Amino acid sequence: MTSSVLTKWENVYGPDRKYCLVVIPWEGREIYLHELLVAKGLARIHTRGANLPQGRGYQDQKSFLKGLEQDAREKKVGAWGL
Secondary structure, X not given: OOOEEEEEOXXXXXXXXXXXXXXXXXXXXXXXHHHHHHHOOOOOOXXXXXXXXXXXXXXXXHHHHHHHHHXXXXXOOHXXXX
């Protein structure tokens, strides 16, 4: 497995900002880096989401990430444990 960078050319908050999704190998499968960072308490949700290439809409992805963030808070992992 190798890492990949996927880009989405859509203006987020202006013409100078684009989406970039990083796919990494993790525990025998490929996942998005932003999901791992949120789950480990090393990142927060702070922008409008993007529709994912597999068809998950940005609202569903945002809900998924909020669940990961809440779980990290409750477990006090990463920055939530400080």
